Amino acid sequence: MSVTAAKGFTAAGIAAGIKQSGNPDLALVVNNGPRRAAAGVFTSNRVKAAPVLWSEQVLKGGQVSAVVLNSGGANACTGPKGFQDTHATAEKAADVLGLGAGEVAVCSTGLIGELLPMDKLLPGIETAAAALSEHGGEKAAIAIKTTDTVHKTSVVTCGSPGTESGGGWTLGGMAKGAGMLAPGLATMLVVLTTDADVDSGTLDAALRSATRVTFDRVDSDGCMSTNDTVLLLSSGAAGITPGHEEFTEAVRTVCADLARQLIGDAEGASKDIKVEVINAATEVDAVEVGRCIARNNLLKCAIHGEDPNWGRVLSAIGTTQAAFEPDQLDVAINGVWVCKNGGVGDDRALVDMRYREVHIVADLAAGSATATIWTNDLTADYVHENSAYSS
Amino acid sequence: MSVTAAKGFTAAGIAAGIKQSGNPDLALVVNNGPRRAAAGVFTSNRVKAAPVLWSEQVLKGGQVSAVVLNSGGANACTGPKGFQDTHATAEKAADVLGLGAGEVAVCSTGLIGELLPMDKLLPGIETAAAALSEHGGEKAAIAIKTTDTVHKTSVVTCGSPGTESGGGWTLGGMAKGAGMLAPGLATMLVVLTTDADVDSGTLDAALRSATRVTFDRVDSDGCMSTNDTVLLLSSGAAGITPGHEEFTEAVRTVCADLARQLIGDAEGASKDIKVEVINAATEVDAVEVGRCIARNNLLKCAIHGEDPNWGRVLSAIGTTQAAFEPDQLDVAINGVWVCKNGGVGDDRALVDMRYREVHIVADLAAGSATATIWTNDLTADYVHENSAYSS
Structure with missing residues (x-):
């Protein structure tokens, strides 16, 4: 093969x-x-x-x-x-x-x-x-x-x-x-x-x-x-x-x-995270937002802790140049819309994060373009693997 | 006071x-x-x-x-x-x-x-x-x-x-x-x-x-x-x-x-890292390069492990738009020029990383502008502090 x-x-x-x-x-x-x-x-x-x-x-x-x-x-x-x-x-x-x-x-x-x-x-x-x-x-x-x-x-x-x-x-x-x-x-x-x-x-x-x-x-x-x-x-x-x-x-x-x-198989990862950006004005916007979310260390730590911390998603989106209005952002984690219109949405206690795959959806309400970025959580094992020896 | x-x-x-x-x-x-x-x-x-x-x-x-x-x-x-x-x-x-x-x-x-x-x-x-x-x-x-x-x-x-x-x-x-x-x-x-x-x-x-x-x-x-x-x-x-x-x-x-x-006092940090970019074409370039180095998780892990992994510095610089030629980059860690002209420099074993403060100098050989960015290492404690509870 x-x-x-x-x-x-x-x-x-x-x-x-x-x-x-x-x-x-x-x-x-x-x-x-x-x-x-x-x-x-x-x-x-x-x-x-x-x-x-x-x-x-x-x-x-x-x-x-x-x-x-x-x-x-x-x-x-x-x-x-x-x-x-x-x-x-x-x-x-x-x-x-x-x-x-x-x-x-x-x-x-x-x-x-x-x-x-x-x-x-x-x-x-x-x-x-x-x-x-x-x-x-x-x-x-x-x-x-x-x-x-x-x-x-x-x-x-x-x-x-x-x-x-x-x-x-x-x-x-x-x-x-x-x-x-x-x-x-x-x-x-x-x-x-x-x-x-x-x-x-x-x-x-x-x-x-x-x-x-x-x-x-x-x-x-x-x-x-x-x-x-x-x-x-x-x-x-x-x-x-x-x-x-x-x-x-x-x-x-x-x-x-x-x-x-x-x-x-990412180093030290315990969660695979699918970041799906929908209703973006352009695909470029969707990719930029997806990457910013995927690179947010605080969010990656939260996911590791099985904490549906959508505030960290919004703070990451806010650093981009993509077209959106802060009070129109919706975020779902594993199917629960924990953030609606830039504020508190459905009860975060409803989010089940026991499984390895985590699915984050960010709805920019700015168009119809979409993009999916794959990332993983940030763990103590990642730190260990990249600090214990040269690689 | x-x-x-x-x-x-x-x-x-x-x-x-x-x-x-x-x-x-x-x-x-x-x-x-x-x-x-x-x-x-x-x-x-x-x-x-x-x-x-x-x-x-x-x-x-x-x-x-x-x-x-x-x-x-x-x-x-x-x-x-x-x-x-x-x-x-x-x-x-x-x-x-x-x-x-x-x-x-x-x-x-x-x-x-x-x-x-x-x-x-x-x-x-x-x-x-x-x-x-x-x-x-x-x-x-x-x-x-x-x-x-x-x-x-x-x-x-x-x-x-x-x-x-x-x-x-x-x-x-x-x-x-x-x-x-x-x-x-x-x-x-x-x-x-x-x-x-x-x-x-x-x-x-x-x-x-x-x-x-x-x-x-x-x-x-x-x-x-x-x-x-x-x-x-x-x-x-x-x-x-x-x-x-x-x-x-x-x-x-x-x-x-x-x-x-x-x-x-940064969360979980064990090292304070001073990233000094020198001989940049512009201050904007110097800041961009400094930030890219400061945000590189792999480098931050290496510093945590007291590993003078200058390759991770170069791979970070390479992602920027700053003016530089890869074969003219020099990097010093705690005073030792471990990378010269984009390649192997002085012996990395000479780098003393026992102390809390770590000083990285990146010489872009492209002008005379400079900037200093302060960051810290990435540690298991950071992961713990940001995954164990919502913050």
Whole structure:
């Protein structure tokens, strides 16, 4: 499954010794064609890791034959040496696989500001190449974990597989990310693969359309990564070219599933919070309000304490530039309209917050646009995970 | 001391029964003149509490004879009834003190979204008026505490007190605020008083100049209050009109002292963090970068863990619109330049983080502007304080 669910792809995940723990830390994904089209979206952080700078250039060609991913080090803020290391990584993979380095994308994740142990990483690429398999998707997904407690994969199968006339196609993928999750673009490492026969322009349009309403609307802790990368690779091995809408919908489905898994595994979280903004004047307004609510530390603490503290929702909305009148704001928490017309609404004691998922609706009464942002609560475990050691 | 350090002022702080704990919760500050000039700055949150809406109107007249402050309830998001309650509070104080309600400012702090117990508050005003004293400043400062662990006061004396020719004047004040501290304008309740003879226009200019570089640069938890109010009252009782610069400097000194005390008492904090941005293209850039660093939860956790994780500083800077080149960024933590030219600098093991104050310098290498933002670390205690009960 994972990145090898679609035909035409092999993958591997191994322990190269980059992580001191000895856990898997190097993944390789190879597109065996016949097509090798690709698209990518990257962090909008202006401080970009070396692999992001490299892969952005690779993607300009619209073709990717292999992706090397490592955990155990972000290779961010590592200067010219860090960029040389990324380049050497791509060169090594190209050598071993018989490709040009310009077709090899590189992704890294881990601590910022430290050089990668190239004496471990380069031999690891040989080991990974030898382990490439059509069943290697799970191992690849495991090898890119950092503080993730579980690996994340998703697959959809479309068309009519097995029928003589139709024939199906598949889109699958893997993701990692548990902290430093906030929109910028991707906020995580994600590799998606499909055996549908799709050109790079269509891949790019579908990927941007999907990430805009999925990964871009995940905001775990308001912190934007230097390494976010989402890649979408087409092998064309199914020999089918789906309609644009059908394909985009499949990409969106897999992205939404992976995004939801990322929030479900966010560092220290005990609640998954769905912030739905409705009746906004514009989608931009809805997203701004949703993000402001999702980033409010006081609210995130309150949700952790199962306290339907709608005043903190209103104080967050009040910091935005969105169109609304304070005395027309309504807020529901888990279906109870605890705030009506900017004031006290139904009895907050009616709000049941025992379950992991919490649903906040903010009605701006200013139009008909809507947006949903996913976030999580702020917990002592989050503080512990991000203060007890460098990550 | 506090608001009664300056001549011409009396104050009181009493327990009116607004707080269920029975702790002091009502303060009264009265300007006995001869001048009754005033200026105020208020939260820029668009969701404003009833007392903010009321006091903004009062301040338009440039004259305030009394201030009623209560803790135990913010009277925010309380609709028309909440505004009527604020109005009734001002009317009651005006009746008792023989003033017009239009000269009475009102400040409230506490939980958002609940009506104040007016049956406790109104009789409390009578009790407070009966307790007014030239020595009541400390009690007033104590009565406005919410989650503050200590009350906060500050005083400066200027000119040449006691000399026949010169004669001195005094500026003092009190502040409350421990959570929901972020710039908007004030982010707290503050009342400053002076016996210098200063008109309301000069008070306003001095207050805006001072808050811009003090309270506006405190960012404890990124959450902006609905109730922030800073008032500056002049009694003129010293009969001295200081120069504009001298007066502004005194206001700035007291505001800076109180702002520093607010950060020092921030909810759950174990570290006070001074974020200094230097060599920015503009002051706006410097403030934007400083705030982004100050609001980065991952960095705040790292500082809590005494981890000089400069990568989190760079990832925060990268989210801003400020002018800089990523490969020219330098970062020092407690005097050690751990990041140089956007990459690894001096050995992070040299950074001594044992002490409460942590000093981060971000050099943007883009100009000569500078700004300092004060914040604190993010701790499990902060989470506990803001999740264990409503506040």
